[in-house]
Amino acid sequence: MHTPKKTGYAPVNGLKMYYEIQGEGRPIVLIHGSYMTIDMNYGALIPELAKTHQVIALEMQGHGRTADIDRPFSFPALADDVAALLQYLKVDSADVLGYSLGATVALQLTLRHPALVRKLVFISSAYKYDGWSKEAREIFAKMDPAFLESTPLKTAYDQLAPDKSHWKTFVTKMIKFDEQPYDLGAANIKAIKSPVLMISGDNDGVDLHHITDMYRLLGGGVFGDMAGLPASRLAIIPGASHVSLMMETHKLLAIIQPFLVTAAGH
Numbered sequence: 019m020h021t022p023k024k025t026g027y028a029p030v031n032g033l034k035m036y037y038e039i040q041g042e043g044r045p046i047v048l049i050h051g052s053y054m055t056i057d058m059n060y061g062a063l064i065p066e067l068a069k070t071h072q073v074i075a076l077e078m079q080g081h082g083r084t085a086d087i088d089r090p091f092s093f094p095a096l097a098d099d100v101a102a103l104l105q106y107l108k109v110d111s112a113d114v115l116g117y118s119l120g121a122t123v124a125l126q127l128t129l130r131h132p133a134l135v136r137k138l139v140f141i142s143s144a145y146k147y148d149g150w151s152k153e154a155r156e157i158f159a160k161m162d163p164a165f166l167e168s169t170p171l172k173t174a175y176d177q178l179a180p181d182k183s184h185w186k187t188f189v190t191k192m193i194k195f196d197e198q199p200y201d202l203g204a205a206n207i208k209a210i211k212s213p214v215l216m217i218s219g220d221n222d223g224v225d226l227h228h229i230t231d232m233y234r235l236l237g238g239g240v241f242g243d244m245a246g247l248p249a250s251r252l253a254i255i256p257g258a259s260h261v262s263l264m265m266e267t268h269k270l271l272a273i274i275q276p277f278l279v280t281a282a283g284h
Contacts, residue, residue: 023068027083030102031095036083037076037103041068044136045112046278048075049100049120051142052192053171055082055178059117062267071278074112076103078123080188085180091195093202097126104134113278115139117264122202128214129206138210139274141217142224142260146201149228158196163189207235213249215277217270219258229254251277 024039038056046067050059056075067073078096080086089095100123104112114135116124121143128135144150150158163186166172176182214236218229229252233239237248253273255263264270 028103028106030099030106032087032089033079033084033099035076035078035099035103037074037107039107040064040073040075041071043071044278045072045074045109047100047104047109047112047114047124048073049114049116049124050075050077050081051118051120052196053081053166053175053189055174058170058174059120059264062265063270066267066271067274070275071113074104074107074109076100078120080184080191082174082178083180086184086188086191091191093123093126093200094130096123097130100124100127101131101134110134111136113137113139115141115274116143117141118143118260122200125202125207128210128212129202132211135212137278138212138214139217139277140214141270142219142222142263144224144228145203145207145232146228147199148201149225149232151223151225154223161193161196163193204231204235207232210236213251213277215250215274216252217255217263217273218253219255219260219263221257221259222263223260 023041025037027034027036048060050056056077060075064073064075077084079089079091079099111134114124114127121140122145124138125140125145128138166189172185175185179185216229216233218224230239233250233252236250238250238252240248255266255269258266
C-alpha cells in the first residue's frame with residue numbers, strides 16, 4: 019500500500035470522483051481496469067512512478083470510492099470524466115496510462131481531448147470489441163454477477179464503496195457494458211499525434227493480429243533501419259496473461275519509464 023500525498027473527490031459530470039496524487043514532476047494519469055481500484059491495479063507501480071512523476075490515480079464511475087450514478091457506462095462518458103478531473107486539478111497536459119478497460123478509456127480520452135494527452139501507455143486492451151480473442155468474447159457473454167461474488171474484487175468493493183448494497187446493480191451494469199460491441203475507429207487511431215506505447219502479454223486475451231494491426235495504424239511495423247523508428251512502441255511480455263501481466267512490475271517499469279522520458283514525438 020502506498021501513502022498518497024493528497025486525496026480528494028472531484029465534482030465531475032454528476033460524479034464525486036475519488037483521486038490520489040503522489041510525487042512531483044510531469045503528471046501521469048493512471049486509469050484502472052474493470053471492477054478494480056487504484057491499489058489493486060497500481061499499488062506496486064505508483065511508488066516507483068512517483069519517484070519521477072506527479073502520479074494522478076483515479077477511480078471511475080462505480081469503482082472503489084467513487085459512487086455509481088444513474089448513467090450507463092460508456093467510453094465517451096468515462097473519458098470525459100477523466101478530462102473533467104484534469105480540468106478540476108488544473109492540469110493542461112499529462113501522460114496517460116491505462117490498463118484493460120482503463121486503456122480503452124485512455125484511448126478514447128486521447129481521441130476526444132487530444133491536447134490533454136502528451137503520451138499514452140495502452141496496456142492489455144483493444145480499440146474495438148472484435149480485437150479481443152474469440153475466447154475472451156465468449157467469457158464476456160457468459161459473465162454473471164455470481165462469478166465475482168467470492169473474489170478480491172468484491173472484498174475491495176465492500177471495503178471502499180460508499181454503498182456496499184449497490185454491488186449487484188454495479189456488476190450487472192458493468193457486464194452489460196462489457197458485452198456491447200464497440201469500435202473507436204481505425205481512421206481515428208491512425209490520426210493520433212501523441213506517441214503511444216502498447217504493452218500486452220503474449221497470452222493476454224487480446225488477439226495478436228489486432229495488436230499488430232493497431233501498432234501499424236500508429237506508424238509502427240516499418241523497416242526501422244531505413245525508415246527510422248516511429249514515435250510509438252510495442253512490447254509483448256512473454257509468459258504473461260491478462261491478469262499476471264500487471265504483476266510484472268519491474269518488467270513494466272523497464273519499458274514504461276524510458277518511453278516517458280524521451281521527448282514527445284521521438
